[in-house]
Amino acid sequence: MLPVPRHLDSRFESAETDDDVLVEVLYQEFGASLLRHVRKATGNDLQWAEDVVQETIVRAWRNAGKLHREPGLLWAWLLTVARRIVIDGRRRRGARPQEVEPADADAVSVPDASEQALEAMIVADALRDLSEEHREVIEHTYLRDRTISEAAEILGIPPGTVKSRLYYGIRALRGILKERGVAS
Template identity: 80%
Template sequence: MAVLYQEFGGPLLRHVRKSTGNDLQWAEDVVQETIVRAWRNSARLQWEPSLIWAWLLTVARRIVIDGRRRKSVRPQEVEPPEVDMMSVPDGSERALSAMVVADALRSLSEEHREVIEQTYLRDRTISEAAEILGIPPGTVKSRLYYGIRALRELLRDKGVAG
């Protein structure tokens, strides 16, 4: 096997590097695996140099093809991010936003705040909110429209909404 590697290792490595996209490490692995397979099949091989060379090229080509198939099926490996560089959600952004919205809601008129609370915060329909508040559905819709508009403006003034 040492003679086989000395005679064919260099030319086989040069050939395989072309088919591995000049990836030296992969090419060396392919050459090594090809020589191991030649050793395993030594009893069946014809030891004429041109036939050995053709056999080695065929085996190496198949190993490269199998490697490409494996790489296309497996997800690309990535390094895990450094722990000190990872951001950990702490909920402070959400809590701060909720506080700003609650403050803006308190700034609205009672009529606008009530319909927003009934429809958005308590997840009620226009009809349900109208029944609870004792006003017509059309009034709920109107107050909701103007209340949301006023809330947006208040939040825009506070730099929260665009």
């Protein structure tokens, strides 16, 4: 509890008629002590503590007609209100993500699929240079995600032939891409 000197009683009594005088007296007499107390409650966040003290005094001003003018009771009321404001602030901060500065628009990376699209176009063009037999087995196995057996059944050829054509087709495709400077 904050010790309140006896000389304050007369100042609080004169503040009974004027609410603005009350606010001034509260700031002068309790502001520094309240700020020290609130800084501890806010984790030593000076800006937040100053906001809490200001809001506490504003609430005292709004409720000036209801306040007991005895310094000890005023101090207890101010501490209670300040504590509740801090609790409300903690709840708000917990319920909402902490705000951050927006990133510079030039620094934000945007996913770009242009390289993948270019590679797909080059591979599609290289596939056209393969023989029809090799292109068919590559399309059925790699592009349509079919098994060797499924591709063999659709194409009407034995599975061993699909494997052979796939092996030589992929080898030819790598050679074409290497010529074009795409594969190593």
